[in-house]
Amino acid sequence: MAEVRGGGASGDARPELEEDLSEVSDFLKAIGKQIKILRERAGLTQKEFAKQVGYTESLIGAVEQGKRTPQRELLEASERVLDAGGLLIVTADDIEKAKAKARVRHPAWFRNYAGLEAEAVEIHEYSTLVIPGLLQTEAHARALYGMRQPLLPEEVIEQRVSARMARQEVLTRWPRAIFSWVIDESVLHRPLGDEKVHIAQLEQLLTVGRMRGMTLQVMPMARSENPGMAGPFTLITPKGRPQNGYVEIQQSSRLVTDPEEVRIMNARYGTLRAQAHTPKESLALIEKTLGER
Template identity: 35%
Template sequence: MARKNLDPSSSPRALLGAELRVARERAGMSQAELGERLFVSGSFIGQLEAGTRRMHLEFAKQIDEILSTGGFFARNCGALAKSKYPNHFAEAAEAEAETKTIREYAPLALPGMLQTKAYARAVFIAYQPTATEEVISELVQNRLDRADVLSDPTTPLFWCVLDESALRRVVGSRAVMAEVLRHIAALIRTRRIFVQVLPFSAGAHSSMGGTLKLMTFEDAPPLAYVQGNAIGVLLDDPATVARHSLTYDLLTAGALSPSESLALIESVAEDYEHDQHA
């Protein structure tokens, strides 16, 4: 039976994933069997079906051939191709909107979902010093939009480990730092997020290589996202995700308690405010 093109005004990834599940089951294949034909894991197929990962054109063409879907998936990949985020981060940002839990380690800069407008602006100007004001404003707004997932009072659970250097590095100005740290403290005090600070005194630790984000979902396998300078990798291999999960557990073990962390965040914010007045 011929399929109609998906409506791009709806959720393209979710709709395409649902169609993939129907087509796969009609062909009598398990997720692992389809994954084997595509040289990916069964969990990757599960994430495509749940809409937590984007289907790329090369996979869509192979799926059409394997499941005899008459080019349906290749035709509809266009609805997924556009993203307001950089290519290396697009899939991770889209997955955030579907998460049950997010656990993140931020070594140098405060997490994007916790940034204020002024802080985000200073970060993007540092990243792209020759960009126009229009470009910077769009980047800032896109980053602020990601924080919408925290508008729900309970879901997702957001747990972050901040390296002390992220608190101490002055981004923008001392006024900007005071504002963003007060913002984070307010989220903590309303019990919307959990934050621990990894102090300088912790010394060497399990994630000195860079940032780490772990995401779990209601009906799809977990993902890990690691990021460097203008590069990021979304990982779904169960053993790799488990290893990164252990890394995060070790970070929390070496960090200050939530109450001690809040006290430090508010103390550093107060210092920034005092420096302004001085």
């Protein structure tokens, strides 16, 4: 059984390590500026360009600002639409190297899990207190890091937020991994950040929950039995490797590799899914919660 000390997959990082991200950050900003200049030269708005390359306008905006790492598929589509003469596609390999460098934004204790997550073919997570990290909006993640005690320096908050947003690229990678989440209903009613941040976060849950290949379920608070009362956990299967478990509490986290422990976690997760609302019922509940805001 391997053990990793620190915070966890959905949020809290301890101890904090100071890391130099300037090289990666500047590189991504430079790529974003190139795309923006070429787009404007072509006379396209972000909305028009996003439609032509098959991505959302918000993603294009984030890429142009250097806040998101462009996928190879986006670079290829941009190359074609903007007639970039090879300027963008030539950066694809460098982008992959930059993504690898970006992983240093995670503290040392978290890198083992982050490495597994980046190559996972299956991720299943049960969350009791917070929105899972892969489903968080940027504003929600920033609010979580901003309320940490002891307080984090602003530059560390931005590093951690950027790292979390970069992790979410696994949701759009193809072939897509198998994802499922069971979230305790109480999380839907906990307006971390402020009301505006919380509403946007609920809308994000609906967006992901409606995506093909994503299964989102809510465990109702009214259930008289709940096999997940021992706390949150994640089941993760890296490509070509056995499934692992991941658990965390306060300042400790543990990567579970013992087959028997992983089997028990699997059985527990299966029961949680059976007792939770169905995916359709869960989305309806989230919509109802939004309507009450």
